[in-house]
Amino acid sequence: MKTKRLCLCRNLLGLSIDTSINLDGDVISMNKAMIFIDGSNVYHGMRRFFPNHSIDYAKLLSYLSNGRYVVRAYYYGSLDTRSPNVCKHQEAFVKFLQHTGYEVDVKPLRYDHQTRREKGLMFL
Numbered sequence: 001m002k003t004k005r006l007c008l009c010r011n012l013l014g015l016s017i018d019t020s021i022n023l024d025g026d027v028i029s030m031n032k033a034m035i036f037i038d039g040s041n042v043y044h045g046m047r048r049f050f051p052n053h054s055i056d057y058a059k060l061l062s063y064l065s066n067g068r069y070v071v072r073a074y075y076y077g078s079l080d081t082r083s084p085n086v087c088k089h090q091e092a093f094v095k096f097l098q099h100t101g102y103e104v105d106v107k108p109l110r111y112d113h114q115t116r117r118e119k120g121l122m123f124l
Contacts (some may be wrong), residue, residue: 031067031068031069032068032069032070032071033064033065033066033068033069033070033071034070034071034072034073034074035061035064035065035070035072035073035074036074036076037060037073037074037075037076037102038076039075039076039077039078039106040076040077040078042055043077057075057096057097057100057102058100058101061073061100061101061102070101072103073101073102073103074102074103074104074105075097075102075103075104075105076105076106077090077094077104077105077106078106078107078108078109079091079094079106079107079108079109080108080109081108081109082109082111090106094106
C-alpha cells in the first residue's frame with residue numbers, strides 16, 4: 001500500500017500531528033507529534049484570561065502529545081535584555097524548558113525608542 005505524507009495541524013498552541021494518507025484517502029496515524037509553542041502568545045493570553053493561573057509545561061507537553069511519540073517540542077520566545085532581573089528569571093525559565101524536553105529558541109526583544117516590540121521571528 002503506497003502512502004502520501006501529510007502534516008495536519010491543530011490550532012491549539014501549534015500542535016502538528018504527523019500522519020500518512022494512503023492513495024485511497026484513508027488516514028493512517030503514525031503516532032508522532034511535533035509541538036510548536038509561541039511563548040509570547042501563551043504568556044499574554046494567560047495574563048489576560050487567566051491571571052491567577054500558571055502553566056505546567058511538562059504536563060502541557062504530555063497533554064498535547066496525547067500519547068503520541070513527541071519527535072520534537074519547540075518553544076519560541078523572547079528575552080527582555082534591558083531588564084536584568086526579568087532577564088534572569090526568563091533565563092531560568094528557558095533552562096527549565098530545556099530540561100523538560102523542549103527545544104527553545106529565544107531572541108532579544110526589539111525596542112522602538114522606549115516601547116517594547118515583538119521579537120520579529122518568522123519561521124515556517
